[in-house]
Amino acid sequence: MDHGGHGTNMELPPFTLGRGLEFTGEPFFLVGCLLALGLYAAAVVRLRGRGDGWPVMRTVAWVLGVLTVGLAMCTGLNEYGMVLFSVHMVQHMVISMLSPILLLLGAPVTLTLRALPSAGRGRKGPRELLVALLHGRLLRVTTHPAFTIPLFIASLYGLYFSPLFDFLMGSTTGHRAMMVHFLLVGLVFFWPIMGVDPGPHRPGHLMRMLELFAGMPFHAFFGIALMMASEPMIATYAHPSPSLRVSALSDQTAAGGIAWAFSEIPSVLVLIALVFQWHNSEQRQARRLDRAADRDGEKELAAYNAYLASLQARGQ
Incomplete structure (x- = not known):
């Protein structure tokens, strides 16, 4: 269905969950979702064919992420x-806050790097270009909190509280x-923040939590601003069709x-994902130290015991 004009001339019956969840197959996103599932599956099959494993939970996270889109x-x-x-607003929140987290937990960059063949010495193939991109300046800038947090905030306030939103809603x-x-x-x-895939910025777990909490309050403030407004703020939704049986203001309050x-x-x-990662990295660190101790033939412990013995001898 083409949304000519501002969409407000579409005569739809009142919204119900059943009507909202009916499959309509929007072609652009349907093709995108099928491609995302197909390419990921092909990469996993390639790893398996080589005898390499790939965590099932990552595949599950990716599939769930694509399904939410x-x-x-x-x-x-x-x-x-x-x-x-x-x-x-439900669409916006799912696609900007839920889908990305699930997709990132699927570690698509790591999977791609493992699935793509190396081009050989001195040559540049897709894998080498991806590695160069991951280490390049562009990603260093665009994944820095000084860029990501303002972008996250601007794409809320800058879009909804300017004529840009109504302009974009005017066409499919x-x-x-x-x-x-x-x-x-x-x-x-x-x-x-998720830090599952390799990237230029991989701050410690505590810094990642701070980054997360730096962006989230702005979402809450945005919602409160919509709920507190005494008149419709978005022209696109200012005059809902009578067939929807809803007032513009109550609809806007619900959106907020x-x-x-x-x-x-x-x-x-x-937070759940970060706590798990933190726990796993601590365990890995402990295992590494244990292995180092085994390798050193408990040298450190022997030295410490000798030191204690020397103190005791001196005391006597």
């Missing part, structure tokens, strides 16, 4: 999102571009509530 964009949510601010292409932008901003914001509540979900998800 499909759920937001290839169902009735996409139709209703053009005419109801609250439904649009604009709407798709906006949703792709939300997904990319989410990926760029959460990538250094969704934005506010949703800012907690990624925080919890990311």
Whole structure:
């Protein structure tokens, strides 16, 4: 269905969860989702064929991430999102806060690096270009918190509280571009924080938590601003069709509530992931120290015992 104009001329029945979850198969995102699943599966099959393992939970996370994009964009949510601010906000939050976290937990960059063949000495193939990109200046800048946090905030306030949003909502292409932008901003914001894939910025676990909490309050404030407003703030949703049986203001209040509540979900998800990573890295460190101790033939312990014995001898 093409959303000519501002989408408000679409006569839709009142929103229900059943209508929202009906499969509509938005072609652009459907093709994107199928490609994402196909390429990932091909890479995993390639590793397995070589006798290399790949964690099942990473594959599960990737599939769930792609499915959340499909759920937001290839169902009735996409139709209703053009005419109801609250439904649009569900789409926005899922695609910018939930999908990126799940996709990143799938470690797509690590998988790609392991699946792509090396081009050989002195030659540059896709794998070498990807490694160069990961170590390049562009990614160093675009994944730095000084860039990602302002970008995350600007893509909320700069978009919704300016005429740009209404302009983009005026066409299918604009709407798709906006949703792709939300997904990319989410990926760029959460990538250094999740720290699953290799990248230029890999701060310690504590710094990652601080980065996460630096961005989240702005989402909550944005939601509160929408809930507190006494008049419709977005022209696209200022005059909902009577067939929807909803007022613009109550729809906007619901949208604000969704934005506010949703800012907690990624925080919890990311914190759980970070605690697990932290625990695993501590265990790895302990195992490394144990191995080093075994290798050194308990030299350190023997030296310490000798030191204690010398102290005792001196005391006597």
